[in-house]
Amino acid sequence: MSCLEVIGNEVRQILAQGIQKHRRAASTGSTASSISNSLREEKMGRSNTQKARSQLLETHLAKLFKQKVQIFTKVEYTQGSVVTTIVKLGLKSLQEFVRLQTFNRSGLQQLQLDIQFLRTPLREIVEDEAAMDFLLDEVIVAVAERCLDPIPLEPPILDKLIQAKLAKTREQNASSS
Numbered sequence: 001m002s003c004l005e006v007i008g009n010e011v012r013q014i015l016a017q018g019i020q021k022h023r024r025a026a027s028t029g030s031t032a033s034s035i036s037n038s039l040r041e042e043k044m045g046r047s048n049t050q051k052a053r054s055q056l057l058e059t060h061l062a063k064l065f066k067q068k069v070q071i072f073t074k075v076e077y078t079q080g081s082v083v084t085t086i087v088k089l090g091l092k093s094l095q096e097f098v099r100l101q102t103f104n105r106s107g108l109q110q111l112q113l114d115i116q117f118l119r120t121p122l123r124e125i126v127e128d129e130a131a132m133d134f135l136l137d138e139v140i141v142a143v144a145e146r147c148l149d150p151i152p153l154e155p156p157i158l159d160k161l162i163q164a165k166l167a168k169t170r171e172q173n174a175s176s177s
Contacts, residue, residue: 004087008125011082073128084126091135098142105149112152115140117162 075085098111115136126132144150153161 002121004121004125007086008079008083011079011086015077015079015082073131080125080127084128084132087122087126088128088131088135091132091139095135095139095142098139098146101146103143103147105147105151108143108147108150109153111143112140113158113161116158117165 072085072088075081103111119133119136122132122136123129140152144152
């Protein structure tokens with residue numbers, strides 16, 4: 001049983017279900033970039049370090065133009081609100097923890113993969129997807145800032161790794177049933 005399931009079970013024992021709020025439409029979970037072909041070709045010619053710095057700069061610029069997201073809002077006495085608050089606190093704590101660490105390229109890429117993999121199950125249990133996405137992105141930015149060789153995984157590679165893990169998990173669940 002995962003940590004998220006344990007938290008969800010504990011909250012369900014204490015609080016009533018409450019009103020379900022509308023969530024945004026289901027996402028494909030794809031991290032494919034919308035960069036034009038000419039920009040993509042230009043990036044291919046750069047060295048890995050320049051490419052990584054460019055990606056970090058793009059992330060920082062995108063962060064500047066994002067709408068302000070309220071992370072810690074009033075906690076309602078519903079399961080969803082309590083679970084969402086616990087997830088937000090956990091992600092904020094993870095962000096602060098990684099700010100105190102130093103990472104190599106493998107550490108950055110592993111955390112990038114882990115965070116991307118967490119997005120789907122977290123979307124199913126939290127009410128405030130915007131804040132959750134913001135905090136997950138902030139963890140990746142914090143890791144990249146503390147990385148000695150910040151070369152993140154390319155989005156297609158990240159998608160392929162996640163799809164392979166999901167397929168393996170489905171296969172294991174089918175064989176254990």
